[in-house]
Amino acid sequence: MKTDYDVIIAGGGMAGLITASAIGFYSKKSARILVLDRNPPEEAGKKTNNGWTCGDATSMNSLRFLEKNIGVKYESPELEHPVKGVLVYSPDHKTKVRFEGEGFILNRKLLPQRQVRDAKSFDVEFKFNLSADRLVAENGYVTGVTGRADDGTPFKATAKIVIDATGSSSVLRKFLPIESYIEKEIDMDDIEATGRYILDFEQGKEDETFFTPDYCLIHLDQFIAPAGYAWVFPKGKNRVNIGLGVSKSGLNRRNKKFKLNDNLQSLIDKYVKDNPAIKTWRLSAGQAFDGNSKGNWQVPVRRHNDCMVANGFAVVGDAAWLPRPLDAGGIGPSMYAGVILGKVVAHALEAKDYSQEALWGYNVEYMTTHGYQMASFEVLRRYLQTLTNEQINYGMKHFLSEEDIRAISERRHPEFNRTQMMNPILLLRALSEYDLAKGLRYTAKKSQTLVQHNLAYPTTPAGFVAWKKTLLGEIEETTERFKPIEVAE
Ligand SMILES: Cc1cc2nc3c(=O)[nH]c(=O)nc-3n(C[C@H](O)[C@H](O)[C@H](O)COP(=O)(O)OP(=O)(O)OC[C@H]3O[C@@H](n4cnc5c(N)ncnc54)[C@H](O)[C@@H]3O)c2cc1C
Numbered sequence: 001m002k003t004d005y006d007v008i009i010a011g012g013g014m015a016g017l018i019t020a021s022a023i024g025f026y027s028k029k030s031a032r033i034l035v036l037d038r039n040p041p042e043e044a045g046k047k048t049n050n051g052w053t054c055g056d057a058t059s060m061n062s063l064r065f066l067e068k069n070i071g072v073k074y075e076s077p078e079l080e081h082p083v084k085g086v087l088v089y090s091p092d093h094k095t096k097v098r099f100e101g102e103g104f105i106l107n108r109k110l111l112p113q114r115q116v117r118d119a120k121s122f123d124v125e126f127k128f129n130l131s132a133d134r135l136v137a138e139n140g141y142v143t144g145v146t147g148r149a150d151d152g153t154p155f156k157a158t159a160k161i162v163i164d165a166t167g168s169s170s171v172l173r174k175f176l177p178i179e180s181y182i183e184k185e186i187d188m189d190d191i192e193a194t195g196r197y198i199l200d201f202e203q204g205k206e207d208e209t210f211f212t213p214d215y216c217l218i219h220l221d222q223f224i225a226p227a228g229y230a231w232v233f234p235k236g237k238n239r240v241n242i243g244l245g246v247s248k249s250g251l252n253r254r255n256k257k258f259k260l261n262d263n264l265q266s267l268i269d270k271y272v273k274d275n276p277a278i279k280t281w282r283l284s285a286g287q288a289f290d291g292n293s294k295g296n297w298q299v300p301v302r303r304h305n306d307c308m309v310a311n312g313f314a315v316v317g318d319a320a321w322l323p324r325p326l327d328a329g330g331i332g333p334s335m336y337a338g339v340i341l342g343k344v345v346a347h348a349l350e351a352k353d354y355s356q357e358a359l360w361g362y363n364v365e366y367m368t369t370h371g372y373q374m375a376s377f378e379v380l381r382r383y384l385q386t387l388t389n390e391q392i393n394y395g396m397k398h399f400l401s402e403e404d405i406r407a408i409s410e411r412r413h414p415e416f417n418r419t420q421m422m423n424p425i426l427l428l429r430a431l432s433e434y435d436l437a438k439g440l441r442y443t444a445k446k447s448q449t450l451v452q453h454n455l456a457y458p459t460t461p462a463g464f465v466a467w468k469k470t471l472l473g474e475i476e477e478t479t480e481r482f483k484p485i486e487v488a489e
Pocket residue numbers: 010011012013014015016036037038039044045046047048053054055056057058130131132133165166167168194195196243296297298299316317318319323328329330331332334
């Protein structure tokens with residue numbers, strides 16, 4: 001059947017633009033690829049009216065992966081500021097855990113300009129100012145997309161494969177018009193409400209627990225950022241990306257307990273105001289920052305969609321719930337998944353087979369190379385959301401070993417072996433610490449079970465139903481066990 005394009009990618013953000021370049025690369029520019037994005041070209045990749053809202057941090061490993069696989073290497077100005085790693089502080093600021101690992105703070109407003117140029121060098125075509133609204137289907141296959149231009153002109157185009165890269169509020173996935181294994185809806189408790197400022201400031205008190213130009217700082221605190229975390233990411237000596245993320249139900253429980261009426265914005269404002277190192281601040285301005293210095297948005301923090309392909313269709317990026325459950329980092333996963341999807345799509349085009357089966361390799365390769373560890377962090381995330389500040393203080397001080405820290409840095413699962421070395425009689429004296437040790441042990445064991453299960457991801461669609469049934473059994477047990485409790489200051 002003749003189609004307008006080989007591939008249409010809806011959404012030209014982080015995931016869509018990388019996938020477009022990857023298909024261009026692996027098909028040796030032979031594929032006719034269209035990216036459509038609702039923004040004007042000068043605002044490519046803008047997530048919402050609030051801007052390119054993000055913490056902007058990504059690891060050097062992800063950037064190297066892109067370069068090694070599709071030859072794309074970012075530079076200044078899209079790479080804004082280098083960091084040596086991440087420092088995580090306990091709520092009482094007494095324990096600092098250092099996760100070494102180079103990375104960069106990106107300029108998310110400038111990066112898409114670079115990514116569009118990269119994609120064009122692979123002969124990718126663009127239509128801007130165009131919102132996709134529905135997928136078109138025929139004979140059990142997705143065959144195209146409809147939408148509307150900013151001036152109201154309706155749009156319809158056909159393709160052999162349509163890719164949904166429209167981000168966390170995707171309507172294409174939600175109204176997928178064919179039978180498939182892709183889950184269409186996400187539980188609201190698996191979404192974090194997040195927001196941040198980008199600020200120029202004068203250095204107040206010299207206090208490395210509140211700002212350092214060399215490390216990304218994360219503050220765990222169930223009062224400041226209930227069921228989430230707060231961050232101070234340096235963009236220079238006097239420039240910072242500062243914000244926080246919360247689960248909506250976590251915030252409601254915290255407000256109820258303390259008879260408060262905070263919302264995401266009031267929490268962010270208070271967090272900035274209470275930072276003694278950041279003084280006399282103003283929103284960062286100029287061409288690289290205008291329209292992007294203040295914004296709130298949402299991130300999915302469950303495991304990625306258990307299936308990301310259907311006949312003639314695939315989903316990637318936040319639309320596929322790719323961000324890591326533990327820290328909501330979705331840039332690296334978009335890079336890994338975008339490259340893998342690009343390779344699989346190029347092969348499918350070559351083989352002239354656009355079926356779920358032909359695209360299944362994307363599910364398998366993503367899961368068995370990156371997703372298997374990331375997806376199973378859902379267990380630790382759920383557990384952390386149930387802890388009080390006292391428990392986090394105690395756990396970080398007594399139960400986290402060097403090996404655990406190394407494991408988390410390498411995106412593996414910590415074993416929390418120190419919980420086994422504690423004298424059980426001593427532990428029993430303080431019941432909450434005993435519960436904490438038990439919870440951490442359960443988390444370590446369950447995460448390993450999920451890792452093994454994910455590594456056994458079915459190599460064809462035939463095994464999927466049985467695989468998923470076992471997975472849901474494991475997840476349900478965890479969800480039941482880690483029911484959110486009232487958070488304490
Ligand atoms: C406050 C915050 C902080 C974060 N911090 C970090 C961090 O520090 N590190 C990290 O790794 N990750 C972070 N993330 C997550 C990261 O930003 C996302 O995972 C990443 O941007 C996902 O890329 P995406 O392309 O899937 O979606 P998006 O970046 O949202 O891009 C989607 C694109 O599609 C367009 N679009 C949407 N709907 C349509 C439509 N119907 N038709 C046409 N176009 C459409 C959008 O306008 C946009 O251009 C953060 C997220 C938030 C909200």
